Structures are given as structure tokens and as C-alpha cells.
Amino acid sequence: MNNRFRNSLIYNSALDYAKDIHKGQIRKGNNEPYIFHPIRVSRLVEKYMKDDRDVENYIIAALLHDTAEAAYEKKEKVLNDIEKQFGSKVKNIVDNLTNEKAAVDILGKDQYLALKMINLNDKDLILKLCDILDNVSGLKDTSYSFNDKYSRETVFIINELLLSKDLNSTELELMNKIMIELKEVSYNKSILLDFKKRLDL
Numbered sequence: 393m394n395n396r397f398r399n400s401l402i403y404n405s406a407l408d409y410a411k412d413i414h415k416g417q418i419r420k421g422n423n424e425p426y427i428f429h430p431i432r433v434s435r436l437v438e439k440y441m442k443d444d445r446d447v448e449n450y451i452i453a454a455l456l457h458d459t460a461e462a463a464y465e466k467k468e469k470v471l472n473d474i475e476k477q478f479g480s481k482v483k484n485i486v487d488n489l490t491n492e493k494a495a496v497d498i499l500g501k502d503q504y505l506a507l508k509m510i511n512l513n514d515k516d517l518i519l520k521l522c523d524i525l526d527n528v529s530g531l532k533d534t535s536y537s538f539n540d541k542y543s544r545e546t547v548f549i550i551n552e553l554l555l556s557k558d559l560n561s562t563e564l565e566l567m568n569k570i571m572i573e574l575k576e577v578s579y580n581k582s583i584l585l586d587f588k589k590r591l592d593l
Contacts, residue, residue, distance in 0.1 A: 397448060406455045406478060407431070413459040413470070422533035426462075429526060430455045436522035440562055441515070450519055452478050453485035457523060460490040488516050489523075502545040506552035514560055521566040524549075528570055532577040543578040546570065 397403055410430050417426035434454035441447045456478070460470045467490065475483035489512075496504045509520055528546060531539045550567050553559065559567070575584050 406452045410455045410459055413462050420534060420538060430458060432526045433522050437519055440518055449481050453482045454519055456486050457489050460486055485516055489520055502548045506549045509553060510556050518562055525566060525570050528573045536579050539579045543574055544583055547583050
């Protein structure tokens, strides 16, 4: 992948669409514009899926991965817009990664995400792990309570994935990077002790 794709019409259209949906939104903890997050996730996807024939679709989906959730009251319209502008494959990826708020409320975010990620296909899971990796990297700027909550959720999800899903080498590499990053930024180091034997930290 080279800069030619990031200068393409479809990439810039997806970036503009994401900017419009996320306009005025900020990241928890550091008050940066929210759009920086999907841009970083798209770069991670480019890195970890560079040899995949679907990489360009997944880069576009990474830019858009939070749009349906950010505009949840008009989720179906957003997904329809994505399908019209960027194709059914990108729309399906974004749909697969969009949390169902009612299910989150019933199951709790950690249980919901663990179950969801266990059932994702490998490519969608790689995108989701790139999303988590970027989220974890920003934890150092958040409050203790948010940091601790997100760290615990992440450890639980990684544990469930390791126990319940056959994982490929890219997924394991991303999970390892997530846990290494979490070791650096988590305020509560005790939650990481169980992973010393399971992952090379």
C-alpha cells in the first residue's frame, strides 16, 4: 500500500464522511478530535493487512467503523449511505463492528464484546483488534476510573478470545501488542498478572 490510495477519491470520500459524522465529538480523556482515532485505526489496518486482497475495503471500513454507532439513532441511514457510496462489503464490515446498544445494556460491555469478537470472521477481528490497540494506547491520558474499567474489559475480552477461538498469527500478534501496551498504560498492574504465562510480556 502506498500514498496513492490515501490520495484516492474513495479514501478521501470516506474520510470526509467520517469527519461529518464525528464533527464536534472528542475522545475521552485527552479531548482530541474523535476523527483522529479512525484515521489511526486505518493506518494499523494498512499495516497488519497489507498483503490481503481486501485491504483497501478494510482501510475504508476502518475510517467508517464508528459512524453507525456514533449516529445510532439513524444507524440504518448511515449503513445505507455507506453501501451506496462505498459498496456492500464495506457496509457489512461496519455493520458487523457496530455495537447493539440494547444487547450491551443486557449483557454488559465486556460480555457483549467478547461474544461478538469470538464470532467475527478473521478479517473483521483484525480490524477490531486494531481499534482496541489504538484505544489502549490512549488510556494514559484518561482518569483512573476510565482507565481501570477499560483495562479490565480488555483483559477479559483477550482472555475469552484465547480460550474460545482459533486465532491466526496476525490476531495473536495484535493481542500481544495490546497486552504489552496495556502493561505500560494501565494504572492497575495487578489485572495483568494472569497473562505472563499466556502471552510473552
